[in-house]
Amino acid sequence: MRALHVITGLGVGGAEQQLRLLLRHVPAQCDVVTLTNPGPVAAGLTADGVRVIHLGMRGNRDLGALPRLTRLIRTGGYDVVHTHLYRACLYGRIAARLAGVRAVVATEHSIGDTLLEGRPLTPGVRALYLAGERLGRATVAVSPAVAERLRRWGVPGRRIRTIPNGIDAPLFAHDEVARKEARMFYGLPEDAYVVGGVGRLAPGKRFDVLVRALAELPGDVRLLLVGDGPEQETLRRTARALGVADRVVLTGERPYLPDPGDDAPGVVALLSAMDVLASPSAEEAFGLAVVEALAAGLPVLYASCPAVEDLPPDAAPGALRVTGGAGAYARELLRLRAAGPGGREAPQAVRRYDIAYSARKLMDVYTAALAGSTLEVSSP
Structure with missing residues (x-):
């Protein structure tokens, strides 16, 4: 199985370090695209043997990044596209669909009741998020609290999977x-x-x-x-x-x-x-x-x-x-x-x-996404 992870940036943050740790345990061939900021975690992933591509996106409205990402997904022959963080989830889901990949998974790392990745959660941001979410096949919540927030937003429960973050x-x-x-x-x-x-x-x-x-x-x-x-x-x-x-x-x-x-x-x-x-x-x-x-x-x-x-x-x-x-x-x-x-x-x-548990559950999500299944993965 070939999977492409699309993330907004690779500075030292919780989502970024969680991705690096996860890829050490997921039994799939994984590449990573960072839209911006190929920071210290990018260097760490490269040291781990993971191919990291910097898309060079200049800002939230750099629409030229979309065709570049679409071409990359299409030529890479990926089975699954997995997106992380708001901007990457929006652009990554659209690009994956344009490239013909339907097994699209997203992980929600930083959704709060009033904040999204530390920024105010406005009605416009929420509407844009929901429009993009419909292009995916599964959305992973890192805790039951996040899963409940997603349901309150209107994300169908059949597409929400709860897989906790893991640590070594x-x-x-x-x-x-x-x-x-x-x-x-x-x-x-x-x-x-x-x-x-x-x-x-x-x-x-x-x-x-x-x-x-x-x-x-x-x-x-x-x-x-x-x-x-x-x-x-x-x-x-x-x-x-x-x-x-x-x-x-x-x-x-x-x-x-x-x-x-x-x-x-x-x-x-x-x-x-x-x-x-x-x-x-x-x-x-x-x-x-x-x-x-x-x-x-x-x-x-x-x-x-x-x-x-x-x-x-x-x-x-x-x-x-x-x-x-x-x-x-x-x-x-x-x-x-x-x-x-x-x-x-x-x-x-x-x-x-345990990170190994989280990796096993994520592989279950990939398998279900490839099969087009809507069966929920059980919470821990």
Whole structure:
């Protein structure tokens, strides 16, 4: 089976890294087209032996990209076209149909109740999405919460498949050596209490809540934010205004594991360097950073995380939902600090999100799409 994955960009983001991990486990010959930004994940995919093509799209209205993508699909002889993220889903579905490929699958990574990939979800955006969705054969939701949102929009239930994001859980096991090295690299004292956040520095992630919470916490507490985005300078200004700039570390985009020649720690090592992960984002489609933190044995404070909320009660005892702003996070962080470090062991619930399971379920979707089946794939 030949499959083409079409994605909007390949910077370091949850959807992009999830695609790279998934392709390591899917038993199909896969190529990847990125419409824009062939960033670090593109280099990682290439290192994995995956062919990556940059379409060179200049913006949302670059209609010249459509015939280029159509030709690429037609000449590639692909059996399945799988799209990821809003722009790629729209252009990829249309191009696949024009190229004569009907087995079109899309994964919805970032749909919230009011936001789509961090942007306001307007009636026009929703209408355009629904028009494009009809060209596909299956739409994969990364959580039951996303599946329910799609149904409320009007996507027929027979086309929705729920397949959770997956992780390589053993990769995130706590490493004391990596903890010390990562702290040393970023100048974090060994005895500091380090609050971490992982994700795109965008308004919807609400990392400013953590900066404001830091101002209410003792001076030996540090904030370690892993990611990049348009809010970076705003966060720096907020930290300076609150007098905590010297206690905030912004690492920028980091891969899970650094490439050869890259001395900076990757996400895996940075999770070991943290004492707690906080995710104040009010709208999440899954909550991948939370699951990865749980796999690292970290306690987690979160505002929205379908990956945890879909679990049986008490399946993830280290995760606590926090409602409210900076004051609420500061109070819970003080409580966790006073309780002392835990055993740094991952809860059994993490096994539910095994990447190999997700890959098997995705192959079931491909098989059904090729057969023209409308039978739903069961949720985990």
